[in-house]
Amino acid sequence: MALPLPAITPESAAFWTGGAHGVLQIMACTMCDHRIHPPQLMCPQCLSRNVRPVAASGMGTIYSYTINHQAWIPELPVPYALVIVDLDDQPGVRITAMLEADDLGAIAVGAPVVVDFHEREDVHIPYFRLG
Numbered sequence: 001m002a003l004p005l006p007a008i009t010p011e012s013a014a015f016w017t018g019g020a021h022g023v024l025q026i027m028a029c030t031m032c033d034h035r036i037h038p039p040q041l042m043c044p045q046c047l048s049r050n051v052r053p054v055a056a057s058g059m060g061t062i063y064s065y066t067i068n069h070q071a072w073i074p075e076l077p078v079p080y081a082l083v084i085v086d087l088d089d090q091p092g093v094r095i096t097a098m099l100e101a102d103d104l105g106a107i108a109v110g111a112p113v114v115v116d117f118h119e120r121e122d123v124h125i126p127y128f129r130l131g
């Protein structure tokens, strides 16, 4: 059994498929420019439904992280790192994702990271690498 895939919904489709073009897509409000993550079809700041995905640079810095040694499902290779990343060009957006590194000991709060994607079926799952 493979790792489970995320469900594609109207609000999350751009986020999960943008990697097909190498682009991290973040929802943005066209009325007040608020950035919305996790993706929603309504702006939580001004309640407008005029939202659309915008391309993020994929560059960010580690806000927090954890190294996991427990294989919560058998297919999950351990140890692995989960990071919360502040995106450089998307104010207020923090993304939780896996981080892949040869040396997990090199991960640190404040370290620069860059997004990449794993293609699995019809989704492109964002993950980060140390930048």
Ligand SMILES: [Zn+2]
Binding pocket: 029, 030, 031, 032, 033, 034, 043, 044, 045, 046, 047, 048
């Ligand atoms: Zn708004």
